[in-house]
Amino acid sequence: MATVAVRAESERKKKSMLWDYLTTVDHKKIAHLYFWTGLFYFLLGGLEALLMRTQLAFPLNTFLTGKSYNEVLTMHGTTMIFLVAMPLLFALMNAVVPLMIGARDLAFPYVNALSYWLYFFGALVMHIGFLTGNVPQGGWTGYMPLSLPEYSGFGMSYYAMGLQLSGLGTLLTGINFVATIVNMRAPGMTYMRMPLFVWTTLIASILIMFAFPPLTAGLFLMIYDQLFGGQVFNVAGGGNVILWQHLFWIFGHPEVYIVVLPAFGIFSEVIPVFSRKRLFGYPAMVVATALIAFFGFMVWVHHMFTVGLGPLANGIFAVMTTIIAVPTGIKIFNWIATMWGGKLRMTTAMHWSVGFIFTFVMGGVTGVMMALPPADYQYHDTYFIVAHFHYTLIGGTVFSIFAGAYYWWPKMFGRLLNETLGKIHFWFFFIGFHMTFFIQHFLGLWGMQRRVYTYLPGQGFDLANLVSTIGAYLMAIGVIVFAINIVYTFVKGKPAPADPWDGRTLEWATKAPVPEYNFARLPLIRGIDALWLEKMAGHKEMPVIEDYHDIHMPNSTVLPFLMSLTLAIAALGFIWKEEFNHAFLYMGIGGIVLTLLVMFFRSVIDDEGYHIPKAEIEREEMKGVSV
Amino acid sequence: MTTTHPNAMSDIEAHGHERSAEGEVQPTIELVTQEGKNKQLGVWLFIAAESVLFASFFAVYLALRHSIPNGPQPKDLFELPLVFVMTAILLTSSFTSVMAVMNMRQLKSSAMKGWLVLTWLLGFSFLLLEIYEFNHYVHMGHTFTSSAFGTAFYSLVGFHGAHVAFGLLWLMTLLLRNARREITPYTAPKVYSFSLYWHFVDLVWVFIFTIVYLMGKVG
């Protein structure tokens, strides 16, 4: 057995920044990677949205038509869900969940890096189609048989392969967070003392574990049919096109809760802090989260009411769906009750939270309306649906990401974002949002289907679409203000103190900036809102359970990057063998072999990490006192 | 069963998470370190996810097992004696991997390796038989591309086969890297994880045997 190396600080800091991020397994750095990549794709997906809205501003517009529109539409939806919403939430989870439970890292730091790189390369594979001229164009739902090459070319193969890669990464992230939260909590951090963001991360991760495999199976079958002569969705071979829809939505519905439960968690952190009150009805919030997740698996058919599954299936799934309003309602009212009687500080993060309750309730109640099949026969596949899901996805997830960004920026990047710019950002985005999407409910009811690149004049859609487009540009201004804010903060922002908001939870007990080992000595947790309790008891620091000692850290490694790279090579090889030349088959097989080789190295080379010497830690800790 | 390997203690201290709970039984060697525990939980979680994955393939297979515009029917294809032998082999390999883990816990390194080699051989013969079986089907006109049934069948059974193959590669790597090593809290979780995985692959086969082959023969 190799001995564990002791490595000094000077030695660790020699690496270049690029190499450092390429090989890091530190959850805080991986959080940065997720954050910047997710933000980049948000801009890209937003740009795609602007292109669509520009085309739709006027009837029979010719700015972006036919196939091109469908491509932009598909990439917008897929990007926003898989490359923006989830990764940005993972960024926040990576940044703070280990800190919140008093852990030094995730359970599997190596796998964490692998997850990120799989996401990175999955996203890349999905976009390679822009270079080869075959861009995904079947909608983010990839319905069959439209997604077969005989109807859409090979674009949807990039979609399938890209999602398969990033989906694998997501699955591993889910497993990683469950293992972390179950196994790595600091002493005293019982389940019922965990901050709500940790709870929602745990439950969303469990959802990932059970929701992603059906998608994986579906994507395998899609890939077989597209590239290997499979017949599962091929009508001529006896295939059944409805099967895909089941597989997709068994995944797809839980997916929307995967992106909204962590959002609920973020608001459950922000609202108490800025109300200076503890979360109202903590146990009910936990139970409600679990119930939403549980019922989330039994409602997928509400996306398929018009498929023709019969009144019995429609009826049962309708009832199951509406039940979800109850636990969600509990959450909404508990948040309001948390604010009730509090001392509200209307910071930017709090603006997003209040804006969220307002917006999300509207999105939620339209969801309940759509859960009623006789009504949904009219709403389905219209702009009513588009309005609903932007109210929930933006009003829930995107608002939460903004709230979380303003709230945790000091923890993640050591500075405070500018509050004035933050509020300008909020108001432009908020007003623009409602302007864009509120009117879309009516567009749907007036008869405008979704996924149309144009509409005829004189059908009553003209003005409403123009209003919607203007709203989208207002949102864009908001996003630009956010970008300015980020740049401004990096250039001019002051270093933030360790606990700028008078926080309640453990992450605010760490030093600023957070050292790579997080906690020099593991804290003892004595109740909900651990830090707040100590503050109220007049203590300046968390109590600790141990003395300073050498800390065992995992080695950084380039293998996760390589493994993802080789898988991406394989994915492209298999697509190109059909798209261009059969010889690319060897590239596909070669990629797989290389991947196995990397895995082989991973398991043969001993990697037992290294120790940070106690003396160095003591020196570091003397520099500042946390609370 | 109890073990106090010299390296175990330093790892426990190193990680700092380990607090001895008085009165509790000492954990077995694969669970003495935090990493070992994480790994065990991680593998269980992975197995949970994989179960859903296989469940999806089973569902697709059940939905499509009669969708055969061209190509032979299940009941003309399947030959139970062969499949039965395959089942017996795979179940035995599960047993041998249990033996390996038991020897591992007693720190009997060479016995453990012996059982693992046996497991590998059994798994390998299973794989050979499966290749023979598939080859036979292809000659009867039942291929991956012949019908929706064909694709669903090979997706499910082949996916399981791929798991067996992957397991064999994994086991081979383990055997190679540990050929000269002792059983330590660092190496033990690796063997243990493998055996969990192997049991799972076995269990899936039991379902395949019942749902694909027995039900296919019946109607």
Place this chain on the structure above:
Amino acid sequence: MKKKRLGRGVIVLLFTFLALTLSACGDPRLTTFSPNGTNAEESLYLIKLSAYIMFAVMAVVFVLLLYVIIRFRAKSDDTSIPKQVEGSTLLEFIWTAIPVIIIIFLAVITINMTFSMAQDHSEDPDAVKLEVIAHQYWWEFRYPELGIVTAQDLYIPKGKKIAATLRGDDVIHSFWVPNLTGKIDTNPGYNRDGTLQNVNRFTFDSKTTGIFLGKCAELCGPSHPLMEFKVIALEPADFEAWVAKMKEPVQVKGQTAVQGEKIFQQNCAACHAVDASDQAKRPGPNLANIGNRLTIAGYLPAETEADMRESLVKWIEEPNRYKPQNEQATVKTVVMPPFKDKLSKEEMNELIDFLLEQKQYDPANFKIGTEVK
């Protein structure tokens, strides 16, 4: 102050929402707010009922939220610590119980209505039987009991049940006439014995005469938005007359039209029939009665003869421009080829004269009615 602004925003939004819902905006041939069929009426009933309940839910939440953010805002110098409330079983019970009651109420109504709307009229002798076959990007309508095949314009008698079976010929489409009925998908597929798989049945009707707009509601490719159709609901007597007329062959009279017929036979007849009783499966829509189509190719204007002529020329010369298709090599959709370079100007005129004479009757003889137009 921001809170005031937010408050005003809320109230303005709520009221516009209410006002817009109550006043039926949108095109009366299209919007779900002016139903003319039983299905659409039932849907609208449930839409409105649930919307009113949701307004109430929203009002409660918004009022509480507004109150809280105005009333409990901290003064800037206030650093006192409010009472840390853990929760309240009573309150939490209340806001669990009330939604439960609302949900039960909605569930009962919904289940009833879901079943009542699913009634099958395929065996009902009074019902008109209809086969809807959706193609990329056009609609084929077959009346199996009447022996008529048409496309794009769907004629039905008012007041009668239309028992439809629906399927897709290539990908999935979705049949939607917002005024008359919610949507139902048209799924492609075959079983082992060659029978159709995942075919849908459903029944709809129109309570008034009129012309209604229909749409394809499922993404089906680049021209999905242009896959529109019309439903023309006639008085039952007129419908009978229409059926009879559709079966009579048309005699082409004009000199040029006779020329055009030849051109048609040479270039078009492989894909298009001009006889409504032609039951063969053909790649293109049946062009019987094309002279009376309300639009060309589902959306190009055909109100006047001049419009019609212009639209036909445009379409026949460059169909791909007016309904964009996928051009990848793998794509196998049957598309109409462009005739821009194949036919001379003169030939084109003759061809169109022929098509314009394909009128089975004079539409002025039918009372389409003024109820909805």
